[in-house]
Amino acid sequence: MNKRFSLFLLSVVMCIHAFAQEEKESPSKERKPISWEEISNWEALVTGSGQVSPDGKWFSYTLKEVEGDGKLVLEATDDTNNKKTYPIGDTSRPRMDFSENSRWLAFIEYPNFKDKKDKSKAKKLFNKLILLDLKEDKKVVFEKVQSFTFNNDASSILAINLNKDGGSGKGSDLLIYHLENGTKQNIGNVLEFSFNKSGKYLSYTVDAANQSGNGIYLFDVDNNRTHVLESDEASFKSIHWTEEGDGFAALKMTKDKKYKQELGAVIGVKNLTSPEVIVYNPKEDSVSFPDKYTISPNQRPSWSDDLSQLFYGIHDLELAKKPEEKKPEVNEDSLKALETEKIASLRADTTIKSMADLKKALSKIERANASPNTQPKNADKPSMTIWHWKDDQLQSRQEKLESSEKRKSLYAVYNIENKKHTTLQDSTLSDFMILPKQHFAIASDAKPYELQSNLTGKSYRDFYIIDIESGEKTLWKEKFYIPSGASTPKTSPDGTKILFAVDGHFFVYDLITKEETNLTADLETTFVNTDDDHNVIKPMNYPLGWDSESKYVLLKSEWDIWQVPVNKKKKALNLTVNGENTQTRYQGRFGIYPDEKGIDLSKKQYFRAYGEWTKKSGVISLEGSKSGLKPGPKVLIWEDVMIGQFTKAKAADTFIYSKETYNTPPAYFLTNASFENPKKITDDPKKLDEYxxxxxxxxxxxxxxxxxxxxxxxxxxxxxxxxxxxxxxxxxxxxxxxxxxxxxxxxxxxxxxxxxxxxxxxxxxxxxxxxxxxxxxxxxxxxxxxxxxxxxxxxxxxxxxxxxxxxxxxxxxxxxxxxxxxxxxxxxxxxxxxxxxxxxxxxxxxxxxxxxxxxxxxxxxxxxxxxxxxxxxxxxxxxxxxxxxxxxxxxxxxxxxxxxxxxxxxxxxxxxxxxxxxxxxxxxxxxxxxxxxxxxxxxxxxxxxxxxxxxxxxxxxxxxxxxxxxxxxxxxxxxxxxxx
The missing domain is CATH 3.40.50.1820 (Alpha/Beta hydrolase fold, catalytic domain)
Incomplete structure (x- = not known):
């Protein structure tokens, strides 16, 4: 190697080293303050969009630009780094669902931001449905989609409601897509559809042109067989399955020219393998159904748990046209006398100088002699409001409530065995609630206190207990004071007890024995919300709820969570123990168990914790047992962060939670039941490091x-x-x-x-x-x-x-x-x-x-x-x-x-x-x-x-x-x- 070449090589090496050192010492990109103009393109995690598959193996979430489109991110929760991104258009409320067997994910792709702003394109824009096969890694696209649903537990069908395409009926095509083999069935003119819990049955209503084929149908998924349950020239709506999926109720509405409203009937369907259809039509009941009423379309009907009773709403019927009043007979002599008087009046009127003056004088005489009942029918009515000091509600409030008042209906029940209708609610009762097991209902009447309540804000109500079987109404609490929603009655899961608060204490009322028990009088703490500084008397901390067996209630004191037995022979327990000592507020429970009825105290329960003076937040758990939750919180998460969403996979011990800080955007984290080594599974906004x-x-x-x-x-x-x-x-x-x-x-x-x-x-x-x-x-x-x-x-x-x-x-x-x-x-x-x-x-x-x-x-x-x-x-x-x-x-x-x-x-x-x-x-x-x-x-x-x-x-x-x-x-x- 000659000397000249050696020097050249040395200079190249030195340049490379200097360049590398410069790269190492200087930042790759200088950050800058964010400007308002740049915010338009800012991408952020859509709050609450995180969703974990039932088996815990997949997680999806969405990101969206402020003035732009969103994207769905799908990620495997294992260590394979299997992550894919899909465009979802312009939406802040993305719709996506995993199937119950976790094999499928379906989501809507909305039109994009740019096209939606173009008015010339607006009417031509439609949603798409994207179906992902997570096992085979395949994608199917469906055009012009309104909504979709999997058939619940079965996970064998995706039902897709397509956009309406012409026709005078209200229904549109329903596409039945068989997930395993990809075959399709099309059902025309479907207005409503719903699967039962198992996914074996699909009920749907048809609303077609000229009401041809209108009816309610039951599709047996396994046998690919359709039952026509009821068909008529009527509209069918408001499908409502029981929780167990062993029956459903619906409404049938028929037009009658004599009335402004449609006439209603209730349909109940049970014994699904060989469907039994019960139709209650008030027109055929002249004994128990009240006159001038009909079934209301504004309340969804439902079965009782034992399928022995149908619940529904009723409302007033109005005649389409009032009958014309009979014209009074004309008295000829009186008429002649009146004409003579008119002529005399005109002759005496010296102001009449022209034909115009004569017309005015005649008009004046006609008005003077006309009675209120003889005014022309086409007279314009004034547009006005009358405000009266005795009005319980301001006219402005009445106007706001007018549409809901017109839609108001009263609860009623039809007993299948004795074929009897019973009206359960009268027009004075509001907030009507049928309790679990359908033996009782509770309702309130605020009318006696409405004016004063609207004037001062102090809320009082009379509460009534209604016996479902007899329809008997009994006054339970008179002038019940409600400083906040925490004091209002809350029913137990078995429908036999009511939790409520009076004067700073929680009580339970037993509907069977009619006994009332003060649950908190003997406890050395208070359940009053001491932070509430409004002008109300002893507002309570909101109770966390009943246990699933109706034996306990979980209550919040200022700091801790208490397990309080309904039976006073048992002892109330401070479950979180150290809230006051550590100045930690145990705020609420995370409901992670789907379809729960009450809090199952035999299962581990999870609660939010918040440091009053540190602002730390976290999650604690309490162990469950047959005798209730065990005192002593186990700290799972406790950080200088804000913990947001917290959820669990339905069929796996996979937990997902979100956390954020003042300068780091919300991110989702994955962990197992040990809550050790959580893994961040979401991407930061793409421009986070630029600012x-x-x-x-x-x-x-x-x-x-x-x-x-x-x-x-x-x-x-x-x-x-x-x-x-x-x-x-x-x-x-x-x-x-x-x-x-x-x-x-x-x-x-x-x-x-x-x-x-x-x-x-x-x-x-x-x-x-x-x-x-x-x-x-x-x-x-x-x-x-x-x-x-x-x-x-x-x-x-x-x-x-x-x-x-x-x-x-x-x-x-x-x-x-x-x-x-x-x-x-x-x-x-x-x-x-x-x-x-x-x-x-x-x-x-x-x-x-x-x-x-x-x-x-x-x-x-x-x-x-x-x-x-x-x-x-x-x-x-x-x-x-x-x-x-x-x-x-x-x-x-x-x-x-x-x-x-x-x-x-x-x-x-x-x-x-x-x-x-x-x-x-x-x-x-x-x-x-x-x-x-x-x-x-x-x-x-x-x-x-x-x-x-x-x-x-x-x-x-x-x-x-x-x-x-x-x-x-x-x-x-x-x-x-x-x-x-």
Whole structure:
């Protein structure tokens, strides 16, 4: 080798080494803050989409772009790394199902985002169904699909409801696809279809053109045989199988020109091998069925467990046309006298100068002599509403309920053996519930208390017990107070006992012995929800439920879960033992056993745990036994994360759970019954590593001005440097410190707020807790938020000169109020804010039609009484009455169709601030409700709000709309320029 070549080779090696060293030392790609424009393409895990196959061998989930399409990911749970991805189009609620034998997966592929936005293509778009054979690794595609279902336990058939293609009937083709051999059968004009539990039988109804062949049919899957159960010129609907799948009920509806409604009949089918069909037609029952009623199409019929009784609804019949009133006989003498009087009146009228004057005078005489019954039939009726002080419900609420009131039906039962109909429910009873085993029903009557309840929010009801066999109604509880849903009656699985709460204690009532037992009087703990600071008396923690044998109830104290026996001879047990000592809240049970009726205490049960002051979360288990759950929780998961979904494979000890942190998106993890070495089985969003996220979180402890120990979650900005202070956004809505470990996916929210986007762009974000003192909801925010922010400043992270606050709805109210009480915030944004508690009290919550007074006195408002009883408190806590003290630049969002906080609340505050020449800008999205629904509006406001805070907290130049506003004539061009 010559010297020149050796030198050349050495220089090449040195260059290669230098290049490799440079590659090693420099990052492959520099991360950047995420921009609003880039969020459109952000891909995220669809919450709750994870699904494990019954045998635990497969797991599927979906990912979706914000403005784009989704994909389904299917992965084997073994170590083969067998993973496949399938497009599913544009949907946030994907439909996918594994077959019960775990061999098949079917899912819908929806039209894509781009095509759905093209109006010229919209009517030509249809869903597809994709069927995957997981054993043979094959795929079958079906076009123009509405819905699908496997035949449950059998897993031999996929029934596919195809899109309707012409024809005047309501039904469409039902494709029966035999999974094993791929053969197909087509059944035409199917309106409804449903398999029984075993999957051996398919019931379906036909609705064809001219009602030809309409009926209800039973298809025997094994024998490939169809039974015609009932056929007529009628409509058949509302198929309902028993839980065991040994029978089903349906409705038959027939038109009758004499009535506005169809006339109904109930069909019951049992003994499926040789089907027995029972038809109860009220037209043939003149003895027990009430006149002027018929079977209602609005309530699905059902069998009793023993197939001896059919339950259904009945409702009023209205005549199609009212009979014409008989015309009164004309009295000729009276008619002549009237004509003479008319002529005399016209002769005496000196104002008649022309033919037009004569016509007016004649018309005036006709109107004066006309009776109300002689008005022309084609007269236009006024459009109006009559509001009356005696109305139990506001007219606005009545209008909201009008359609449901028209659909209301009353429960009834038909006894097969004695062929007798019994009406179980009268028009005074609501919330009618037939108890398990169908011996009793429970219902309530709120009518005596409805007006006061709507005025004050205090809820009372009379409860009745109904004997199914006799139909006898017995008053059980009169004027029963319901501070929260936890107190309402809850039935045992055997249908013989009722759990309820009164005055801070849980009771059980035995329907057989009629004895009432206080379950908690002797326990050295309380089951009252001590965290509930609304104006209600002793609201309870929600019970976890009955055991499957109706011998125990599981109740929650402030910290622990208790197993309380119905039989007082047995001892109540604190199952979780250490909740109070460790300040761990055992919050709820994971229902992982399908088709359970009550909690099976012989099986291991799983519960959610939450660290009150650490914000850790996890899963614990309690061992089961024949005598009940054994005290002593076994910790399975306990981390500084937020545990979300938790489920188990139906037929295997394969567990799937999701977890997330403030800067790592939700991911699914796979584990076995030991919960050791869990394996992450989902992909992160594809662009996660391109952007900067929060550098960390801190819990900030503080004490409110009222001496209450509280916490706030402080999220550090991306690329945080210790010792450096950062502009900070403070966001609140009652208690939010629990969100310390929550990931917020980059998106265009309905309120413009997204903490992850702000931390990515260099802001710290602080979320403090607020607890409330009655009669001071606004001052409570002052007493909690200001000390919270002061404590956060002490961390050295927050730039005290550049703090912004934001809240929406109730949080918007807190913002509008806080800026009247302090100047510590440099800028504020208030969305849909309540601003005048006095005028707001008397306004209407248009989304429900109810008045606001109940919300103010018993719900979020937390006032005792109305303004006239408590004027000082209402005034003291109304931002509008302190508006002269506002010095903080304010961005308001209030939409003109806000059905929760009336638009006038925003206008009132804006105009007052404008009158005082305070720095305020209000944005309004036309036609939008309490939150922003339209994507283009959500995008616009998200950008504007950050521009507002960037200007005030970061010193960036103010955009023109913020600096000078936009004239109405220029608004269209302004919006076009900003759209993205």
């Amino acid at each position: 900067t996220w929060s550098s960390g979180v801190k819990l900030v402890d503080y004490v409110s001005d009222k001496g209450v120990k509280l916490q706030g979650a402080l999220f550090l900005p991306a690329d945080y440097e210790e010792g450096k202070k950062y502009p900070t956004m403070v966001y609140y809505y009652e208690k939010l410190s629990y969100s310390l470990h929550n990931w917020t996916s980059p998106d265009f929210g309905r309120t413009g707020w997204n903490p992850n986007v702000y931390t990515s762009n260099g802001y710290a974000v602080f979320m403090p807790d607020i607890t409330y003192t009655l009669d001071d909801p606004g001052m409570s925010a002052v007493w909690c938020v200001i000390p919270a922010v002061k404590a956060a400043i002490e961390t050295g992270i927050i730039d005290e000169e550049n703090i912004g606050i934001h809240g929406h709805s109730w949080g918007g109210y807190q913002t509008a109020f806080l800026v009247t009480q302090t100047d510590m915030f440099k800028a504020a944004a208030a969305g849909a804010a309540l601003t005048n508690m006095i005028s707001m009290y008397d306004l209407i919550y248009w989304n429900s039609g109810n008045g606001n007074m109940a919300i103010f006195e018993s719900s979020q408002g937390r006032f005792t009484g109305g303004p006239w009883e408590n004027w000082e408190s209402y005034e003291r806590n109304s931002p509008i009455y302190h508006v002269k003290d506002v010095n903080t630049p304010l961005l308001m969002l209030h939409n003109d169709k806000d059905g929760a906080v009336d638009f006038t609340q925003g206008l009132e505050y804006y105009n007052a601030l404008r009158r005082l020449q305070k720095p305020v800008v209000m944005v309004q999205y036309k036609g939008e409700n309490h939150g922003i629904a339209k994507l283009e509006n959500r995008k616009d406001y998200s950008v504007r709000m950050m521009e507002f805070f960037d200007h005030h907290l970061k010193g960036k130049p103010a955009p023109e709309w913020l600096e000078s506003g936009v004239k109405a004539i220029d608004l269209d061009d302004h919006l076009k320029e900003r759209a993205f």
